[in-house]
Amino acid sequence: GQQLNQSPQSMFIQEGEDVSMNCTSSSIFNTWLWYKQDPGEGPVLLIALYKAGELTSNGRLTAQFGITRKDSFLNISASIPSDVGIYFCAGQRLEYGNKLVFGAGTILRVKS
Amino acid sequence: DGGITQSPKYLFRKEGQNVTLSCEQNLNHDAMYWYRQDPGQGLRLIYYSQIVNDFQKGDIAEGYSVSREKKESFPLTVTSAQKNPTAFYLCASSIVTGGDGYTFGSGTRLTVV
Numbered sequence: 001g002q003q004l005n006q007s008p009q010s011m012f013i014q015e016g017e018d019v020s021m022n023c024t025s026s027s028i029f030n031t032w033l034w035y036k037q038d039p040g041e042g043p044v045l046l047i048a049l050y051k052a053g054e055l056t057s058n059g060r061l062t063a064q065f066g067i068t069r070k071d072s073f074l075n076i077s078a079s080i081p082s083d084v085g086i087y088f089c090a091g092q093r094l095e096y097g098n099k100l101v102f103g104a105g106t107i108l109r110v111k112s
Numbered sequence: 113d114g115g116i117t118q119s120p121k122y123l124f125r126k127e128g129q130n131v132t133l134s135c136e137q138n139l140n141h142d143a144m145y146w147y148r149q150d151p152g153q154g155l156r157l158i159y160y161s162q163i164v165n166d167f168q169k170g171d172i173a174e175g176y177s178v179s180r181e182k183k184e185s186f187p188l189t190v191t192s193a194q195k196n197p198t199a200f201y202l203c204a205s206s207i208v209t210g211g212d213g214y215t216f217g218s219g220t221r222l223t224v225v
Binding site: 041 | 118143145153154155157160162200202204206208209212214215216218219221
């Protein structure tokens with residue numbers, strides 16, 4: 001099935017650092033979503049974006065819906081240890097029956 | 113509180129046995145989904161259902177079966193035909209129209225010994 005190109009695949013963070021990840025696609029989407037999965041749990045929705053160019057914040061998280069509707073990025077500012085986990089981007093469009101198309105995930109680990 | 117419940121959290125089964133994973137939601141969502149996740153990997157769609165008594169195969173349906181007799185419930189059976197069933201299984205639900213994404217359950221970790 002179709003997947004989004006999510007990068008980086010994994011990264012190490014040091015407390016206080018800013019983190020960036022992004023997702024790209026060859027198809028356009030009507031909605032972009034970002035999820036976080038803690039170890040052994042299900043993904044939880046962090047941010048949903050509904051309009052091209054939209055920039056939305058949720059605490060230390062900021063996400064943008066790309067102008068072309070084919071990409072999105074997520075920034076985490078001043079990272080803390082509980083930010084570790086897997087971050088998934090997802091795109092949604094009516095033509096796909098509203099089923100989500102997921103990226104492969106970005107694994108955030110703490111630098112020791 | 114509305115939500116989606118998967119049970120059990122951990123499941124151990126012997127090779128060759130069928131096993132059924134439960135997924136129940138009280139969000140009044142029409143659509144439900146099953147995903148498989150292997151360690152450090154992304155989500156792969158097994159089956160989905162957008163309406164009661166109807167379901168569709170996802171990308172990796174072989175060795176799995178589902179039923180959707182009630183709107184609230186979408187159980188997944190991992191059959192003995194599934195070659196490598198040990199994995200983390202996630203259930204999700206959503207409305208059919210509208211871009212609000214999915215609500216996920218907390219997952220079931222299946223280990224086949």
